[in-house]
Structures are given as C-alpha cells and as structure tokens.
Amino acid sequence: xxxxxxxxxxxxxxxxxxxxxxxxxxxxxxxxxxxxxxxxxxxxxxxxxxxxxxxxxxxxxxxxxxxxxxxxxxxxxxxxxxxxxxxxxxxxxxxxxxxxxxxxxxxxxxxxxxxxxxxxxxxxxxxxxxxxxxxxxxxxxxxxxxxxxxxxxxxxxxxxxxxxxxxxxxxxxxxxxxxxxxxxxxxxxxxxxxxxxxxxxxxxxxxxxxxxxxxxxxxxxxxxxxxxxxxxxxxxxxxxxxxxxxxxxxxxxxxxxxxxxxxxxxxxxxxxxxxxxxxxxxxxxxxxxxxxxxxxxxxxxxxxxxxxxxxxxxxxxxxxxxxxxxxxxxxxxxxxxxxxxxxxxxxxxxxxxxxxxxxxxxxxxxxxxxxxxxxxxxxxxxxxxxxxxxxxxxxxxxxxxxxxxxxxxxxxxxxxxxxxxxxxxxxxxxxxxxxxxxxxxxxxxxxxxxxxxxxxxxxxxxxx
Amino acid sequence: xxxxxxxxxxxxxxxxxxxxxxxxxxxxxxxxxxxxxxxxxxxxxxxxxxxxxxxxxxx
Numbered sequence: 001x002x003x004x005x006x007x008x009x010x011x012x013x014x015x016x017x018x019x020x021x022x023x024x025x026x027x028x029x030x031x032x033x034x035x036x037x038x039x040x041x042x043x044x045x046x047x048x049x050x051x052x053x054x055x056x057x058x059x060x061x062x063x064x065x066x067x068x069x070x071x072x073x074x075x076x077x078x079x080x081x082x083x084x085x086x087x088x089x090x091x092x093x094x095x096x097x098x099x100x101x102x103x104x105x106x107x108x109x110x111x112x113x114x115x116x117x118x119x120x121x122x123x124x125x126x127x128x129x130x131x132x133x134x135x136x137x138x139x140x141x142x143x144x145x146x147x148x149x150x151x152x153x154x155x156x157x158x159x160x161x162x163x164x165x166x167x168x169x170x171x172x173x174x175x176x177x178x179x180x181x182x183x184x185x186x187x188x189x190x191x192x193x194x195x196x197x198x199x200x201x202x203x204x205x206x207x208x209x210x211x212x213x214x215x216x217x218x219x220x221x222x223x224x225x226x227x228x229x230x231x232x233x234x235x236x237x238x239x240x241x242x243x244x245x246x247x248x249x250x251x252x253x254x255x256x257x258x259x260x261x262x263x264x265x266x267x268x269x270x271x272x273x274x275x276x277x278x279x280x281x282x283x284x285x286x287x288x289x290x291x292x293x294x295x296x297x298x299x300x301x302x303x304x305x306x307x308x309x310x311x312x313x314x315x316x317x318x319x320x321x322x323x324x325x326x327x328x329x330x331x332x333x334x335x336x337x338x339x340x341x342x343x344x345x346x347x348x349x350x351x352x353x354x355x356x357x358x359x360x361x362x363x364x365x366x367x368x369x370x371x372x373x374x375x376x377x378x379x380x381x382x383x384x385x386x387x388x389x390x391x392x393x394x395x396x397x398x399x400x401x402x403x404x405x406x407x408x409x410x411x412x413x414x415x416x417x418x419x420x421x422x423x424x425x426x427x428x429x430x431x432x433x434x435x436x437x438x439x440x441x442x443x444x445x446x447x448x449x450x451x452x453x454x455x456x457x458x459x460x461x462x463x464x
Numbered sequence: 465x466x467x468x469x470x471x472x473x474x475x476x477x478x479x480x481x482x483x484x485x486x487x488x489x490x491x492x493x494x495x496x497x498x499x500x501x502x503x504x505x506x507x508x509x510x511x512x513x514x515x516x517x518x519x520x521x522x523x
Contacts, residue, residue, distance in 0.1 A: 210515060306502055307502065307503070307504065309502070310499050310500075310501075310502025310503050311502075311503055313495075313499040313502075314499050314500055314503055317496065317499065325476075325477070328478065328481065329476075329477040329478060329479075329480065329481075330480065332478070332480055332481040332484060332485055332488075333480075333484055333485075337488065340481075340485065340488050341488050341491055341492060341495075344478070344481065344488055344489060344491075344492030345492040345493070345495045345496040345499065346496075347472070347473065347476035347478055347492065347496075348469075348472055348473075348476070348492060348493045348496035348497070349496050349499075349500060350500070353496075353500040353503070355513050356500075356503055356505035357500075357503050357505075358513035358514055358515075359505060359506050359511045359512065359513045359514070360503055360504055360505055360506060361513070361514045362511065362512065362513070362514035363506060363511070365514060
C-alpha cells in the first residue's frame with residue numbers, strides 16, 4: 001500500500017471517499033514528515049501547522065455532513081512565498097519584505113480555499129523569484145530531495161522540493177523565465193506554465209508584468225490538470241487575464257497521442273546550447289516513446305534560443321527595474337548578491353531597448369505560431385543539465401541559464417516540464433511539451449501519455 | 465570603472481549601490497549591454513510592440 005505522503009491528490013480523494021483516510025490523518029502524517037525531513041531540505045519558509053490542522057478538521061466535518069466540495073476537498077497544498085496568503089507574511093524570501101503581512105488571499109489561494117484545499121504554508125523561492133540558490137538571505141535555500149547537496153531548481157524551489165519530498169501533493173509556483181519548469185525538471189515532478197492570462201496573478205508579487213505566470217506543480221499529470229481546473233479563470237481585475245472560459249483541463253488525459261503531430265525542436269539542445277549527453281539521450285527516448293504510442297514526430301526549427309533569452313532578459317530587467325528601483329536605490333544591501341546582480345541591469349536598459357525587444361517579440365511569437373499551425377505540440381529540452389551542487393557557485397552560474405524555457409514566457413504558450421529519466425548521478429532529467437494558446441489540455445494529454453508509457457513519476461528520491 | 469557606467473549609475477540614482485557594490489553595478493551594466501545587443505530589432509519601422517495597445521479593453 002502506498003504511504004499517505006506519496007498519494008497523489010486523485011488518490012487522496014479516492015481514499016477519502018472510501019473512508020480509508022481522513023484529512024486530519026493525512027495532514028498529521030505530512031506534518032510529522034515535514035518536521036522530520038524539512039530541516040535538511042528547507043522547502044518551507046513558514047509552516048502553518050495549526051491552520052492546516054484546523055482546515056483539515058473543517059474538511060472532515062464537511063465531508064461527514066455530506067457537504068463535499070469536489071476533488072481537492074481536504075487536499076494539502078503548498079504556496080510559493082510570493083503569493084499572498086491572508087494573515088501570513090509574503091516575504092519573497094527577502095529581507096526587503098520580512099514582516100510584509102498579506103491582508104487578503106491571492107485570487108489563486110481564494111480559489112483553492114473555495115475548492116476545499118488545505119494551505120500548509122509558505123514555500124522557499126529564489127529572492128523575488130529572480131535570484132538563485134543563495135546563502136545571504138533571511139532564510140536558507142531549499143535543497144533537492146534527490147540529493148540535498150544539489151539545488152532543486154527555481155525560483156519555485158520550495159514547491160519543487162516539497163513535492164518531491166512528499167510534503168504535499170499540490171503546490172503553486174510562478175514562472176517568468178522558467179521558474180515553475182526549472183524545479184519541475186530538477187526535482188522530477190510535473191510543472192505547467194499555463195497559457196499567459198489563463199490564471200490570475202492578482203495577489204502575487206510581480207517580477208515582470210508581461211512575462212509572469214502562476215502555474216500548478218504536482219507529482220502526476222492528472223493532479224496538474226485538477227489543480228489547473230481549480231485556479232484557472234478570468235479575473236477582470238488582472239489586466240493580463242484572458243476572457244476565456246476555463247475548461248476541464250483533464251478531459252483529454254486518456255486519449256493517448258495516436259496521430260498527434262509533434263514538432264521536435266532539436267536545435268535548442270543540439271546546436272543552440274548543446275545539452276549534457278544524458279539529457280540529450282533522454283529527449284531522443286521521449287521522441288521514440290511518443291512515436292511508439294502513435295504520434296508523428298518531425299524535427300522543426302524555431303528562432304535561436306539566444307534570441308528568445310535576450311528578449312526575455314531585456315523585458316524582464318526593464319519591467320523588474322520599474323518595480324524595484326526605489327529599493328535598489330535606497331536599500332541595495334538588503335538584497336542578496338544574486339538578486340541584486342540580476343535586478344540592477346534594468347537601470348542600464350534604455351526605453352529603446354525595451355520597446356525594441358517588445359517589437360521583436362511579436363515576430364518570435366509569429367514564428368512559434370507558424371509551427372503550431374502544423375503541429376499539435378512541440379517537444380524540446382527544459383534544462384540542458386542535471387542540477388549542480390549547491391556549493392559550486394561557478395557551476396550553478398554556468399548551468400542555470402542553459403535552458404529552453406524562456407521562449408514560452410516570451411510567447412505566452414502553455415509549456416509543461418516533467419521527468420524523462422535519471423542521470424547516472426541519480427538526479428532527474430526532463431522534457432518540455434509546448435502547446436497552442438489555451439490548448440493546455442492537449443499539452444497535458446501528451447504528458448499523460450508519456451507518463452503512462454514510462455512511469456518515471458513512480459520513482460521516488462532516496463530520502464525515506 | 466568605466467566613467468560612462470559611473471555616470472549612468474548616478475543618473476539612475478544608484479549612488480549607494482555604486483559605493484557599496486561597485487562590482488555588481490559594473491556586472492549589471494555589462495549584462496544590460498550584452499542582453500540588449502542580442503535583440504534583433506525589426507528593420508521594418510511599422511512593426512509594433514507586443515502586446516499591442518487595445519483601447520477600451522482591460523480596464
């Protein structure tokens with residue numbers, strides 16, 4: 001029998017229905033696991049044990065009274081610490097915001113509470129979702145459950161680490177240059193950056209307005225669809241929110257990939273940023289698996305990665321500067337070194353740089369749209385390397401930018417990263433699937449077919 | 465440090481960062497130059513920025 005801490009949200013719901021598990025039993029077991037393992041992993045900035053137990057008792061009472069709220073009722077969720085949870089500090093893992101108590105829930109947290117999910121607490125992030133694994137911040141950095149000497153990716157680092165460690169089955173992350181998909185890749189879990197505008201960002205500390213996304217992070221693809229169902233939807237108070245009705249994102253999960261057309265963007269990892277051989281080999285395996293499942297896989301070309309990453313950086317730094325400029329002028333020493341170095345370039349960008357990047361952005365979007373007219377999904381690398389050691393700052397600085405995630409922040413297409421193997425060093429490697437605007441369901445469909453065919457999601461880190 | 469970088473940093477109000485973290489300011493200036501240089505700005509003057517201005521939508 002699967003231990004309670006490894007149950008998916010879907011399995012938790014079944015266990016509740018069968019009365020073989022209760023919300024209080026599950027939350028109690030998870031709190032004990034967190035107490036035992038988190039001192040090594042630092043997934044949490046703030047564990048809210050009392051509130052979680054109270055919510056579990058409430059869920060239990062509602063279920064006993066026949067007032068079920070749906071598939072996430074009584075299911076624990078972790079929240080990245082740039083997302084507001086009413087009454088708790090939103091620190092963004094920074095000295096700048098220590099003591100910044102949220103006065104309301106972010107829209108995504110409101111939606112999760114309405115669905116009956118149980119908020120476990122606030123999770124580690126890179127400082128302001130842009131720094132990196134840092135030791136000069138008010139809280140320690142999260143570590144990778146597959147090997148705590150290695151980083152868990154970021155910036156949604158606590159979300160990835162906590163899922164892989166079995167601290168909760170669901171988590172929220174945010175993604176401006178790949179921050180949901182990087183920890184998904186490093187920690188061997190499933191992270192989706194939904195279509196831009198599908199999920200409200202109200203109540204989330206911004207990094208870059210035209211690149212920011214909130215995304216679901218889970219251990220299984222089916223759970224990812226469930227979490228997206230709960231948080232998606234138009235928010236008239238979020239200027240980037242799309243007036244598109246949210247749909248049942250898991251409706252295609254059982255369809256398989258027969259006759260789907262998959263465009264394999266090989267040049268990202270073969271020519272633009274040559275990937276670690278184990279990552280490259282795993283990507284070829286993914287293509288073979290999808291072909292064996294009936295998909296048509298063809299090599300396709302997009303603009304070079306360096307173009308996407310240059311545009312992402314100019315836009316991100318310019319928009320982030322407009323948010324951080326007062327603090328960078330008055331309190332530069334209150335940032336960690338990595339965040340300070342990554343935010344300061346905005347001071348040197350010109351208006352012409354920013355507008356030029358936004359003008360070129362439209363052309364890159366058109367190039368990706370062209371490919372997606374001929375293909376249902378794109379397949380490409382996420383991270384080019386397994387995660388590096390935490391104590392090797394030079395290797396982390398070398399490998400962190402070696403990724404193919406930023407193109408889809410620039411374009412806004414839905415993009416999902418998931419595990420595609422284990423390196424010889426025992427660390428996850430990953431693949432990325434990309435879909436058409438608001439066709440997140442097809443991205444999840446392909447991911448589900450790959451998950452069924454390979455079962456990498458059943459591998460667990462060696463942490464007990 | 466390049467006097468142009470110093471002048472630009474001062475113009476941006478970064479006197480404190482310049483005094484306390486000169487290496488970070490220098491690195492930021494170099495990174496900004498590299499990133500902006502990687503962008504191939506469209507030659508066609510009619511290409512508009514994305515996302516476009518859409519009057520009456522979103523407010």
